[in-house]
Amino acid sequence: MKPSDSAQLKEIFMKYASVEKEGQKYMTKEDFIVKYLLMMQSENRNVNTLNLVGGVADTSCDGLISWPEFQAFESILSLPDSLFQLAFNLFDVNCNGQITFREVKEIFGQTESHRHIPFNWECTFIKRHFGKNLDKSLNYPEFTQFLQELQVEHAMQAFDRFDVRKEGSISLLAFRDVMETIRPHLLTDFVKENLIGVSKTMGQQTVSFTFFLAFNNLLKNMELVKRIYQTASNGNDAKEVTKEEFIVAAQRVSRITPMEADILFNLAMLAGKRKGRVTMEELDEITAMEEGSMPYNIAAQQEVIQNQRPFYYAIFENMYRFSLGVIAGGCGATAVYPIDLVKTRMQNQRSTGHHIQELMYRNSFDCFFKVIRHEGTVGLYRGLIPQLIGVGPEKAIKLTMNDLVRDLLRRDGEVPLFGEIVAGGCAGASQVVFTNPLEIVKIRLQVAGEITTGPKVSAISVIKELGFSGLYKGARACFLRDIPFSSIYFTAYAHLKKYFAKEDGHVSSANLLLAGTLAGAPAASLTTPADVVKTRLQVKPKPGELPYKNMRDCFKRVYAEEGFTAFWKGAPARVFRSSPQFGVTLLTYELLQRFFDVDFGGSKPIGSQHTPKFVHVSDLPPVSPDHVGGYKLAAATFAGVERKFGLALPRFQPITTSGGS
Structure with a gap:
């Protein structure tokens, strides 16, 4: 994403900045999140979440966002690792460039996944990262690795929590609850619908820890699975590959265990009704596509506020179309x-x-x-x-x-x-x-x-x-x-x-010609x-x-x-x-x-762009003409952080009742 023109961005900043101190204009967190980014529009919005989310741009921790901070945050949104950068800023409550255990516990403890399935902070995993006295801090590279593994550890803890009898297995309903709460980024709509079905086809009345590990490893490595398939099919995506052919190819390419192959072929059977064989069509149904969590793909699904764009944009757009x-x-x-x-x-x-x-x-x-x-x-x-x-x-x-x-x-x-x-x-x-x-x-x-x-x-x-x-x-x-x-x-x-x-909405050149003819x-x-x-x-x-x-x-x-x-x-x-x-x-x-590909803020022709199959967009606000440069991806980046790292924070204030009511 190209950065915006500095003069244009400053004009937009001044438009939304409502506080003036010592001759300088500042945005409040409400100005930034609610009025500018159009997020958290409800009157019953969670104030604590608003402060946390708005704090990602407040690097001085003074409660206000200055013009340099506003401009710097746009640069972060334009970076290839913007999801990790935004998550780091969210956890860096003290604004010192280091993440402490206290900050992790404070932020992650408020997420929906923690509230539904609490995380055990006394575990060995936490002590390995923050030391036995929990006094070690993580820099940015260390934090990115920690955040990636935090979901895995949370899933393992969830399995132990539901394994009440300590027999190394959990119920099918508990398995579905864990996957949908902690590992949703691995699930396509098809896999989500068949979490229990695939277990039953393999004779699982309960889900063993071994099956749980194999299932998660398989979904995490689906891009590798596709490469193994292409090796076995000699690049022919329509060829039906047997389980034996797949396992032979897997030994040459990488480590996919026979149990993971069993799960794959049972999922493929549910998707394509072909027993013992798989094609790329079934693999696409199973692959969650991590790119679906990327900001530029999520942003493509946002609604554009067309009636707010300058009138001359529409004139230029029609002149362009005419030429x-x-x-x-x-x-x-x-x-x-x-x-x-x-x-x-x-x-x-x-x-x-x-x-x-x-x-x-x-x-x-x-x-x-x-x-x-x-x-x-x-x-x-x-x-x-x-x-x-x-x-x-x-x-x-x-x-x-x-x-x-x-x-x-x-x-x-x-x-x-x-x-x-x-x-x-x-x-x-x-x-x-x-x-x-x-x-x-x-x-x-x-x-x-x-x-x-x-x-x-x-x-x-x-x-x-x-x-x-x-x-x-x-x-x-x-x-x-x-x-x-x-x-x-x-x-x-x-x-x-x-x-x-x-399936991704794109129309090829040959099909455009055929449709027109x-x-x-x-x-x-x-x-x-x-x-x-x-x-x-x-x-x-x-x-x-x-x-x-x-x-x-x-x-x-x-x-x-x-x-x-x-x-x-x-x-x-x-x-x-x-x-x-x-x-x-x-x-x-x-x-x-x-x-x-000239963008006038209007609509694109049907079928002109690829759209990832599995993009889950929840409550994204519309895009304003004032969302320029990296800010076109702002709301989408927040949504990506929630989905990819399980950092969904409560949006609304908790409902309280008085004693006499």
Whole structure:
């Protein structure tokens, strides 16, 4: 995480600092935790916890946070070992850079895990770290190792506490209680649900100490287990590896005992229903992924307060989206332009009516090859220049408007179906005003190759002939085509992206292209009748052909003279053009956003980022625009410390009752 600009950070500090002493501004712990970080918002918040948590930035222990302390704490949040640094500051109550036994007992004694299963402070483990007289202090490196082992020792003590008869075993319910209280960071949702089930499948009516150790060691070493699996499967994640193959590979790679292998394969059987075999899919269900506790992964799940960002951020965001849309639209149009030309010529070909002529093209393929034969390959790109001039801004307007309306209608991070349809319709309507003139020029140029006599047709000559009002001929048909097209397309695209997303929420490039292409098929085919009418209205009639008066006249005459099937002329070419065009356009648009990754404080495209499968976020506050630099990770770092080290402190004041009540 890049640190913030110092001037900007100081401006934010001054905004929240409520105390002034000797000409200097200071934050109280409430200013820092409640007002700035938006944590512990309840009126019934635990005051002692507030003071402890707020004290992590108060390195002078004077009860206030100065500007240098505020700036220094941001640097800590940006460090790779920020979880350990924050935990160290939490325990360093005396602010002397050393952790004493008294400080450990005071802080850890308040945690939820200690209150549920008390820790025995008279144990040998504590004396080994703090000396027999408990007068030794721990520096930062020593403390990090101590903190890591503290959970292990707590789990061992918990086993002894529940082993009432001292027979070396505890009940299944006690086993689940210990794991969920002290070792939750090792448990995926699947493992948590099957803590008792896996014990029973192995014939355990109670949990022996040996099983308890093996179970914890296995979950702690799941990344190593994956490496052993890949050795046994030769890197093929789909291969089913037997227990015997796994144990052989384990002897070559590291120490995984046969009992740990038994537990692994029983868990795998519950996950995949394959007895005696395991694949990477089952291992993913069992692996808790320590990275799920990392601040940057937890922060990704936080809600952004969008309505508090400066208004000009939204303006810059839409300008940025527009520029990417121009590039994406040009790429998509160029890729499929020959298909668009064939579609236009097929739709303009009249089969009956006042002017009967020999059909030039039997079908779309015949049209394609005749263009190459008579006009050359260049003929397939006739009218491309005005198309590129128009299609870039056209697609940019459409993409930007769709994103803008979706953001406005977003609720709790999701856009409802109605909102998706409205956003798509607004996107389609917004483009017509700009694109109709360019569309009519493009169509006139595309059919000009059919006429071998008369003056050469150019974009300038078409504009002069039509005039300003003529450039909007067929605009109503454009609205009739583009509004339902975009409503169908963008709604289908959003849902297909979710369908093709991996388990971590990320959508690959290939699946983006597939989603964009598939979404284009129903949108293009269902709106073909409106496209046929638009084309007939915008194309200049051939000599002897009676022009159409308006959209209603066009619908009536096409149906009366050519039948219902005429409305579907060029439908295959339209589908084969629109589907890949929008697929390429949306793929380019989203990949450009991922590549540049400019953060305006708004929403990210669905599927653009990997999200760890097992991130447990509890009561995280929203992210404010004032959370800059390392402070974007502040609340997430506190949550990570709670989860990774079991240092969850009480959030609320204890409820007290008076004697007479």
